Amino acid sequence: MKSSAQRWQTPRVLTTLGLVLLLGLSGCDLLRSDAHLFPAESIPEQLSAWKLLKLEKDTLFPTARAVPYDLNTGLFTDYAHKFRTVWLPEGSAALYGVEQFDYPVGTILTKTFYYPQDSSGALQRTGDFSGDYVEGRFGEVLDLKRVRLVETRLLIRRQDNWQALPYVWNDAQTEATLEIAGDVQRFKLVSGDGRSEELTYVVPDANQCAGCHAEKFTQRVISPLGPKARHLNRDYPYPGGAENQLLFWQKIGFLRGVPALERLPRNASIDDLTVPLEDRARAYLDINCGHCHNPSGPADTSGLMLHRGESDWRKLGLCKPPIAAGTGSGGHLFAIVPGEPENSILNFRVASTAPGAMMPELGRSLVHKEGVELLRQWVSSLSGSCI
Numbered sequence: 305m306k307s308s309a310q311r312w313q314t315p316r317v318l319t320t321l322g323l324v325l326l327l328g329l330s331g332c333d334l335l336r337s338d339a340h341l342f343p344a345e346s347i348p349e350q351l352s353a354w355k356l357l358k359l360e361k362d363t364l365f366p367t368a369r370a371v372p373y374d375l376n377t378g379l380f381t382d383y384a385h386k387f388r389t390v391w392l393p394e395g396s397a398a399l400y401g402v403e404q405f406d407y408p409v410g411t412i413l414t415k416t417f418y419y420p421q422d423s424s425g426a427l428q429r430t431g432d433f434s435g436d437y438v439e440g441r442f443g444e445v446l447d448l449k450r451v452r453l454v455e456t457r458l459l460i461r462r463q464d465n466w467q468a469l470p471y472v473w474n475d476a477q478t479e480a481t482l483e484i485a486g487d488v489q490r491f492k493l494v495s496g497d498g499r500s501e502e503l504t505y506v507v508p509d510a511n512q513c514a515g516c517h518a519e520k521f522t523q524r525v526i527s528p529l530g531p532k533a534r535h536l537n538r539d540y541p542y543p544g545g546a547e548n549q550l551l552f553w554q555k556i557g558f559l560r561g562v563p564a565l566e567r568l569p570r571n572a573s574i575d576d577l578t579v580p581l582e583d584r585a586r587a588y589l590d591i592n593c594g595h596c597h598n599p600s601g602p603a604d605t606s607g608l609m610l611h612r613g614e615s616d617w618r619k620l621g622l623c624k625p626p627i628a629a630g631t632g633s634g635g636h637l638f639a640i641v642p643g644e645p646e647n648s649i650l651n652f653r654v655a656s657t658a659p660g661a662m663m664p665e666l667g668r669s670l671v672h673k674e675g676v677e678l679l680r681q682w683v684s685s686l687s688g689s690c691i
Contacts (some may be wrong), residue, residue, distance in 0.1 A: 338368045339391050341410050344462055351456055351471040351480035356391055356414050359478065363438055364446040364453065369394070370414070371558065372443055373549055375535040376571045377587045380672040382503055383429045383493060384417040384454065385436060387446055390531060392558055400550075400561040402569060403613075404527055411461040413528055418451045419491070427452055429493035429501065431575070431674070443541045448477055454489065455507045456480050459528055466526045470507050485509050504669045529595050534612060537570040571612065574678055585682035586612065588675055592664060608639055621650055623690035632661045642686035651679055 339355045342348055351357065356370050366372055370389040378386060392398065396408035419427040420436055438445040446453075453473040460467045471480035472487045486509035493501045530536075536553075539546040550568060553559035562568070571587040572579040589597075594611030596603040601611075607627055609619040618624055621639030626632070626649060634652035645651040653663040655676045662668075 338394070339370060339412065341393065341412065341460075344460075344467055347469060347482060349482050351458075351482075354412070354458070356389065356412060356458075357416070357456065359448075362448045364416070364448060365444060366414075370412075371553070371556070372540070373531065373536060374443070374538070374540060375530050375591070376538050376573045377535070377584075377591050378530065379591050380668060380675055381417060382505055382668050382670045383431075383672075384419060384505075385433060385451070387416040387418065387436075388530065389414045390553075390558070397557055397560045398553075400533065400559055400563070402533060404532060405559065407461045407528070409461050409463055413459040413531060414456055415459075415530075416446075416456040417454045418446070419454065419493070420450060421452045422494075425452075426494045427491050429495045444543070453477055453480070454505060455487070466528070468510050468526065470510065472507055483507060483509075501670065506666075506669065508666060529591070534569040534571040535591065537568045538573075569612075574675070581678075581682055581685055585678055588678055592675070596664070621648075622686070622688070631658075632663075634661065638690050640683055640686070641690050642688040643684060645680040645683040648683055651676070651683055654679060 340353065342354070348354065352359075355367050357364055358367050364387075366389045370391040372387065372389050374388065391412045391414075392408060393410040396410065398408060398411065399406040418436075420430055420432075421427050434442070436446060436451050437443065438447045455473060456471045458467075458469040458471065460469070470483050470486060472483045472489075473480045487507040489505045489507070491503045491505055493503055495501070533550060536549045538549060540549045540552065542552065547555075548565065550559065550562055551565065554562040571590060572583040574584045574588050576584070589610040590612040595601060597606065597608050597610040598604070598614075599609065605627065607619065608621050608624065609616070610621075614620055622642060624639045625637060626639065632653060633649050634656070636647055636649045636652060638647075639649045641647045653661055655671055656662040657669060657671060
């Protein structure tokens with residue numbers, strides 16, 4: 305019997321999707337073809353042409369050598385759940401780097417956004433992922449009877465840059481179509497207590513994708529945000545058992561130069577209450593704000609640096625006055641007033657949905673209540689005075 309690693313190393317390998325289940329359902333040939341890499345000037349209209357994800361019997365799963373992964377703390381996107389995969393051309397590997405991996409030309413990252421739904425089809429606002437997958441295949445096979453697909457974004461490594469492509473799923477959940485100009489959809493989310501909330505979900509256009517992913521903003525060079533060492537340094541439930549993602553990628557030949565496990569950086573999960581409050585708050589700011597608020601990002605002129613590597617508390621916002629926040633300051637004087645989240649611009653902006661005030665500017669139309677509460681607790685815990 306092949307190990308999990310061998311399944312991705314071998315051409316036309318069996319994917320991770322529950323071979324016994326599929327054999328019982330269809331009895332068809334389980335050897336699925338590998339992904340198809342299209343040139344930048346010949347992009348297909350339909351997502352299925354890429355052969356990265358496959359629909360079968362009310363399920364969605366990655367095809368051969370498209371490896372699923374997850375992050376310690378992910379970017380908030382209006383409570384959408386996300387299913388991520390990475391595919392590399394056969395025989396190639398990414399080179400490990402602390403801040404960014406050097407992915408080979410032809411790498412394709414997918415991120416599928418979806419919402420859990422109940423038996424009536426009502427979309428759920430929940431942080432529980434346990435019901436999203438086919439029983440016994442958590443992290444591998446999405447159960448389309450339990451979830452509603454919204455969009456799948458592709459990020460493709462070209463010779464000179466990355467290319468971002470948004471695909472929007474149809475109502476029948478049978479195909480996703482390229483929407484370069486983006487899309488707007490309106491949903492109603494129901495929380496566990498029965499309360500509902502209207503949502504205007506925005507699928508970004510290709511330029512807006514670049515707006516967030518351009519960590520080297522002045523050079524207009526975009527790059528992946530999630531699949532970095534500190535976000536990937538966690539276990540994933542592979543078919544052969546849970547393994548550290550970075551070590552697994554190394555084992556299957558997707559990643560070279562990985563240091564020893566104890567030397568790998570790691571961002572906290574905001575849900576892990578055993579981790580210090582500051583670590584969880586900094587991880588949240590890093591993934592949600594740090595891609596803009598860093599020395600080479602779109603918000604470099606703000607002077608507010610919220611990426612993981614920043615150690616200067618002034619640059620992190622402590623008693624820092626805004627440079628040009630305008631109405632975005634909410635009338636407050638400093639980004640962070642220690643012990644006073646109610647008087648801090650940072651807390652005001654993450655709790656706002658007003659244009660010109662809310663942060664992040666893209667990717668959400670709702671307030672992330674759990675994130676707001678985390679940052680409130682963190683600022684409340686800080687000592688000192690701005691007077």
